[in-house]
Amino acid sequence: MTETVRVAVPRKGRPLEAVLERFAAVAGADALADDVSSTLRYEKAITKGKTTPERDVYERLAAYSDLSDPHRPEYTLLRDDREGKPRRIVFDSVSVTIDGEGPRPSGSRPSADDGVTVELIGREEPFRALRTHEFGLGFDSADLVLEEVVTLGETGVESIADVNARIDPRDTDVRVVSGLGDTVYHTLLATPEVLPPGAELDREFVTDYEGPLCISPRYERLVEAVLGTRAIETVEFVYPDPAVEEEAAIADAGLGVYLTMTGSTAREHGLVVGDDLFPSETVLMENVAEAGPAAERLKSALTGADLETAIRP
Incomplete structure (x- = not known):
């Protein structure tokens, strides 16, 4: 029976593209990754004034999202930090399925017994969403972990083992699992x-x-x-x-x-x-207090030994 795991992901930018590329590698979601990445690059160009759209932002938002199909991406609007605070279309959510028999062909649909259904949920601060126990798994920049929860010591950190050893378990249940190679x-x-x-x-x-x-x-x-x-x-x-x-x-x-x-x-x-x-690097993180069997299976699929990373488990 298919189990569902909710995963916090960035809403835009290279970190989100790295996450989508990893799901393309392990779930055959190539078309989805290309669709979301190209859409958000176009929207970024609009926000930065590099291109002029033919439709207004609400028309584009309606055209991008298909609420009737969870396997089609949804988008939402945020205020950008740039001068004038323009509205920016960013990623909201999508459903992807991973089974235990290798990557799924692009565009195929899962059966009822295909293992783990993953709901990728966009968050402005995925790391903080894990810290507050909203999610068991999520992706964000490794930099944030060092900036916020790693305790300082006389010697520096060089690996995941160093990073996780420097996290006070009384401060957070979040641990770094592996990197995605967007280094x-x-x-x-x-x-x-x-x-x-x-x-x-x-x-x-x-x-x-x-x-x-x-x-x-x-x-x-x-x-x-x-x-x-x-x-x-x-x-x-x-x-x-x-x-x-x-x-x-x-x-x-x-x-x-x-x-x-x-x-x-x-x-x-x-x-x-x-x-x-x-x-x-964009890293996969887990809240060890929230992870269950389905999350463990998903974590194993996302950190296979043949997948490129700079930060290893």
Whole structure:
């Protein structure tokens, strides 16, 4: 008999696309993933003023959603944070089925005995929805876990085992399960002048370093958690001016931490690309107090050994 598991997911952006790609891989939901991703990219272009729609927002919303079919995505309206607070169409919900016999062909319909029906429910803050026990499973950025619930220690965190070991069970029942592979790294960057001859730009270098360390203000606690409090005892956090590129600000400071994928922009600013400290990645999380047998089966399907991740169980 089919069991239903409600899963909290982001409403828009790359994290939602990563979730849909994972369900495309394990449930054959390729058409669904393409449909939602292309719709939201179009709506993002409208919100940013890059394209002009032929229909108003309510007409588009009615055209996108089909309430008669749970296997068709539904959308909703939110106020965007951009100037003028424009209305933005974002993901609301959809139903997907995963069985134990491998991926389902795109467009096929489940039978009554196909295992786990997954209701993907859009939330602005999926991580917080898990913390308040609204869901047993959900997806959100690994960064939020480090920023909000990981306790600081002398040594930094490098893996899921480190992250989960630093979560106080009295604070939350949420644990990180695995990453989805949509990886950008928090990376050490420095000017050649800061590095002594032959020195490696790694965690040990930061421990011995005295001086400014340029970071985005929102990542201060994350950087403390990743590097460890001992490594930052002799550094002074400085922050880039909003009008200046992060890489340029790090070049002025001499040392910094910034999100990088290839490091090409950093090198254009004359920076040395050092260690990847921690992946900024969409992660599957569970509230261990809420997970049941169906959620466990779903979790196993979503974290198969042949699926690409940066953060492993």
